[in-house]
Amino acid sequence: MRAGTGLPHPPPAHETRDRDADFFANFFALRTPQWGRSRDGAPRLNLRLFSVVSDGSLAMARAHPRPMNSRCLLPFILGWVIPPLFAAAQAEAPPPGLSSARWELVFQSGFEGDSRVVQSDQGSSDQLVGRDPSLPSRSDWVADLAPFARTPLSINYTGGTVEQRFARVIAEPGRPENHVLQFWANDAWAADESSTKSRVQVDLYKIQGGLKEFYQSVSVFLHPDLAALKSYPRRISWLTIAEFWNNEWWVKTEPHGFRITLGIGKPGTNPQDLVFTLNAEDAGFKEVWRGHNSTTKVPIGRWFTLECYFKEGNADHGRFLVALTPEGEPRQVVFDVTHFTHHTRDPHPDGMTGYNPMKLYTSREVVRFLRDQNKALQIYWDDFRLWKAVTP
Numbered sequence: 001m002r003a004g005t006g007l008p009h010p011p012p013a014h015e016t017r018d019r020d021a022d023f024f025a026n027f028f029a030l031r032t033p034q035w036g037r038s039r040d041g042a043p044r045l046n047l048r049l050f051s052v053v054s055d056g057s058l059a060m061a062r063a064h065p066r067p068m069n070s071r072c073l074l075p076f077i078l079g080w081v082i083p084p085l086f087a088a089a090q091a092e093a094p095p096p097g098l099s100s101a102r103w104e105l106v107f108q109s110g111f112e113g114d115s116r117v118v119q120s121d122q123g124s125s126d127q128l129v130g131r132d133p134s135l136p137s138r139s140d141w142v143a144d145l146a147p148f149a150r151t152p153l154s155i156n157y158t159g160g161t162v163e164q165r166f167a168r169v170i171a172e173p174g175r176p177e178n179h180v181l182q183f184w185a186n187d188a189w190a191a192d193e194s195s196t197k198s199r200v201q202v203d204l205y206k207i208q209g210g211l212k213e214f215y216q217s218v219s220v221f222l223h224p225d226l227a228a229l230k231s232y233p234r235r236i237s238w239l240t241i242a243e244f245w246n247n248e249w250w251v252k253t254e255p256h257g258f259r260i261t262l263g264i265g266k267p268g269t270n271p272q273d274l275v276f277t278l279n280a281e282d283a284g285f286k287e288v289w290r291g292h293n294s295t296t297k298v299p300i301g302r303w304f305t306l307e308c309y310f311k312e313g314n315a316d317h318g319r320f321l322v323a324l325t326p327e328g329e330p331r332q333v334v335f336d337v338t339h340f341t342h343h344t345r346d347p348h349p350d351g352m353t354g355y356n357p358m359k360l361y362t363s364r365e366v367v368r369f370l371r372d373q374n375k376a377l378q379i380y381w382d383d384f385r386l387w388k389a390v391t392p
Ligand SMILES: [Ca+2]
Pocket: 110, 111, 112, 178, 179, 180, 382, 383
């Protein structure tokens, strides 16, 4: 039946039944476009389209929503009838220019359906559960990630109370038909390393086999409260929004700890725009490299797509890329670093087995500066997607 779809490169015969199910779910999703509204309230058509990856596997992509009018109606019909014409639909799959040409979609969620955060009794970490039915496959936080990571994905606070911090799935303010993951914190608490800090983060640990190369895309909305940080009276050296551990330096069985930290910073003491920060450290906070970008403005109060690409390697072959696409604007590469992406003396790099794909982590001084103005640290996340490179 695959041949009847007219799609090139059918999946190899050894593909699992799950892959077959994905195939047909994708096929029918293609033919059920849904009207919705964009974040600015304009009507839009939500399409979910195929990407046929070079190894013949299928990846999902949601077409960039655009208001429909008569000028784009004909191209739409042609594209719907002849799906391969929708080459642009691959835009949200890993873009060209990355080392791997073969990708497998690991997981995706737009936080719809029964996607939700379940509070644990102890309160130091919660669970993210549920399935996003607006996506045809690999969108159940528990069932679809179980084969990928040996421990369930969780939301970790390392302390604090629900009055001080929380993560929850909410209706997007101003666009209630859409749901997003909200991180919120307005205080600091006694956390790890005997210090008082503020933290809300997704823990994706014990990844099976280790990721030698992967690509993540997520929509991000930095709450307007964060604009107050432009007037913070000191430098901001760490306000982390994602962190990548290769290896986790608090785990005794993982020597040669190493991390790459993506964050937001303020380089000086005077009022000024915030900047993106990126650095890599061997365990013990020994900096190995630092990304440099003084031109990209951090969008606050508007949605942007954030892409991260990781390839394990040494100073010549390791690579870490960060790209930013504010809604309605062109894609900007913020950092594209070729350098170590594992510990500088790790004799047997084995891929990344744990990271924080979404994170909100800073000092008590920064969070209390906001609290004193009746503001809070807040980030909304949406449309999370993770691909891994398929090795021969
Ligand atoms: Ca959503």
